Amino acid sequence: xxxxTLEAADRIAAAGRKAAAENGTAMNIAIVDGxxxxxxxxxxxxxxxxxIDLALKKAKTSVLFCMPSSVLGExxxxxxxxxxxxxxxxxxxxxxxxxxLTAVDGSIVGAVGxxxxxxxQDVQIAQACVQAL
Amino acid sequence: xxxxTLEAADRIAAAGRKAAAENGTAMNIAIVDGxxxxxxxxxxxxxxxxxIDLALKKAKTSVLFCMPSSVLGExxxxxxxxxxxxxxxxxxxxxxxxxxLTAVDGSIVGAVGxxxxxxxQDVQIAQACVQAL
Amino acid sequence: xxxxTLEAADRIAAAGRKAAAENGTAMNIAIVDGxxxxxxxxxxxxxxxxxIDLALKKAKTSVLFCMPSSVLGExxxxxxxxxxxxxxxxxxxxxxxxxxLTAVDGSIVGAVGxxxxxxxQDVQIAQACVQAL
Amino acid sequence: xxxxTLEAADRIAAAGRKAAAENGTAMNIAIVDGxxxxxxxxxxxxxxxxxIDLALKKAKTSVLFCMPSSVLGExxxxxxxxxxxxxxxxxxxxxxxxxxLTAVDGSIVGAVGxxxxxxxQDVQIAQACVQAL
Numbered sequence: 001x002x003x004x005t006l007e008a009a010d011r012i013a014a015a016g017r018k019a020a021a022e023n024g025t026a027m028n029i030a031i032v033d034g035x036x037x038x039x040x041x042x043x044x045x046x047x048x049x050x051x052i053d054l055a056l057k058k059a060k061t062s063v064l065f066c067m068p069s070s071v072l073g074e075x076x077x078x079x080x081x082x083x084x085x086x087x088x089x090x091x092x093x094x095x096x097x098x099x100x101l102t103a104v105d106g107s108i109v110g111a112v113g114x115x116x117x118x119x120x121q122d123v124q125i126a127q128a129c130v131q132a133l
Numbered sequence: 134x135x136x137x138t139l140e141a142a143d144r145i146a147a148a149g150r151k152a153a154a155e156n157g158t159a160m161n162i163a164i165v166d167g168x169x170x171x172x173x174x175x176x177x178x179x180x181x182x183x184x185i186d187l188a189l190k191k192a193k194t195s196v197l198f199c200m201p202s203s204v205l206g207e208x209x210x211x212x213x214x215x216x217x218x219x220x221x222x223x224x225x226x227x228x229x230x231x232x233x234l235t236a237v238d239g240s241i242v243g244a245v246g247x248x249x250x251x252x253x254q255d256v257q258i259a260q261a262c263v264q265a266l
Numbered sequence: 267x268x269x270x271t272l273e274a275a276d277r278i279a280a281a282g283r284k285a286a287a288e289n290g291t292a293m294n295i296a297i298v299d300g301x302x303x304x305x306x307x308x309x310x311x312x313x314x315x316x317x318i319d320l321a322l323k324k325a326k327t328s329v330l331f332c333m334p335s336s337v338l339g340e341x342x343x344x345x346x347x348x349x350x351x352x353x354x355x356x357x358x359x360x361x362x363x364x365x366x367l368t369a370v371d372g373s374i375v376g377a378v379g380x381x382x383x384x385x386x387q388d389v390q391i392a393q394a395c396v397q398a399l
Numbered sequence: 400x401x402x403x404t405l406e407a408a409d410r411i412a413a414a415g416r417k418a419a420a421e422n423g424t425a426m427n428i429a430i431v432d433g434x435x436x437x438x439x440x441x442x443x444x445x446x447x448x449x450x451i452d453l454a455l456k457k458a459k460t461s462v463l464f465c466m467p468s469s470v471l472g473e474x475x476x477x478x479x480x481x482x483x484x485x486x487x488x489x490x491x492x493x494x495x496x497x498x499x500l501t502a503v504d505g506s507i508v509g510a511v512g513x514x515x516x517x518x519x520q521d522v523q524i525a526q527a528c529v530q531a532l
Contacts, residue, residue: 006443006444009441010441035301035302035303037301040440041437042405042408042409043439049436066181081228085228087190088187088226089187090186138311139311170309170315170318171309173307173308174307176304176306177272178271178272329448331449332447344476345476348518349475350494351492353492354452355452
């Protein structure tokens with residue numbers, strides 16, 4: 001698999017922070033590699049402390065299942081096909097804000113997790129991150 | 134209780150991988166003994182990393198309660214009799230893909246846990262495993 | 267990084283079991299990829315239950331620090347430079363039996379962890395595994 | 400307490416990476432605030448995966464006890480006054496590489512944790528970080 005460099009992770013997070021600042025939100029941004037290991041993290045001033053772990057777990061969730069965290073969340077609702085999946089893998093987060101990072105060759109090289117605003121805002125910032133790859 | 138040998142576990146998993154390959158899916162297959170201890174595990178190339186833990190926990194869940202993991206899941210829905218049971222035993226997984234392994238004398242000698250596709254696909258592969266016992 | 271295939275892991279473990287059988291020992295053999303994720307596990311009949319986790323953690327320890335688990339153990343003794351490192355990474359095992367798996371190009375593609383005998387026997391079987399790569 | 404801004408954390412980590420590059424080492428650098436919550440993390444390319452958690456825990460250890468992690472380690476040796484303290488607080492790391500970050504008014508505003516080389520190298524980079532505050 002292609003490697004996700006710190007240089008790339010730094011650039012991705014900077015794009016996310018820029019978009020967050022334009023929105024007037026304070027975000028936690030976590031970036032993991034293809035094996036789910038942390039490469040980069042930054043917390044903007046005044047961001048919720050509880051969102052640190054959410055950002056970390058959204059990134060992990062997204063890379064472990066190669067999909068946006070919100071897609072997993074659609075399937076994990078009560079009565080859904082994977083209800084309760086959040087208890088696995090030392091804790092997953094299955095709402096919006098986690099997105100895979102995909103290389104030019106189509107391979108998933110990592111994921112970004114964003115938390116600090118509404119789920120909608122988190123998704124928007126995560127998308128800004130992905131576009132910077 | 135009858136023992137589950139590595140020879141049997143190996144045969145069970147091979148049957149599951151064969152069925153998965155025919156389906157074009159990449160599965161994680163875990164096999165535990167009657168005490169819930171791991172006997173065998175294999176991850177097919179390209180299988181989701183997040184499904185490793187799901188396969189392990191489905192097998193554990195199934196043997197700990199002597200039932201398919203999906204049966205537990207029917208009872209653990211909101212309002213159900215064992216809602217929240219997934220928090221116990223260091224984490225259970227209560228959707229389909231975990232099945233008990235039953236000896237000729239009817240005793241449960243272990244369980245298999247399969248994860249990597251849809252819940253429906255996982256169940257199908259777990260059934261192929263059970264039939265190989 | 268190069269990928270560790272299930273075919274290779276299966277071959278590596280078979281070599282370890284063959285060497286263990288010749289020694290009259292019953293071993294747990296765990297194989298992880300370059301990110302520390304489980305690819306393969308087998309427990310030989312009659313192997314200690316407590317050695318399952320040891321094999322898993324030896325493999326993880328070895329790949330996370332790109333060295334034999336025993337080398338880390340030399341440094342983690344009381345008074346040593348990394349005393350207490352075993353408390354990190356959700357638990358490490360720092361005695362012999364974990365060895366990195368190195369590809370032809372020199373990159374570490376995973377690790378093997380062996381447990382079930384004396385530390386000396388475990389190391390011997392792990393070496394038999396590495397030679398089969 | 401004074402706040403540790405992301406701007407300051409970013410500057411601190413950059414100084415550490417610069418010193419690490421001059422040494423030819425690849426470091427994980429974690430920075431936490433006065434409450435032990437993560438503000439910033441970066442992993443240099445090729446740094447050990449196992450050192451991610453060490454860097455995080457060194458920073459946490461240092462701020463939780465307002466001292467260099469190595470000072471705690473002197474007291475946690477067998478027979479020492481706080482032997483076994485590493486089991487507390489969801490895991491501490493008590494060898495060198497964690498240092499408090501102290502504001503001009505003498506208050507501790509956070510800590511830095513560095514891991515990736517020898518304990519001696521980690522301490523050197525952590526000192527470069529502290530000097531950048």
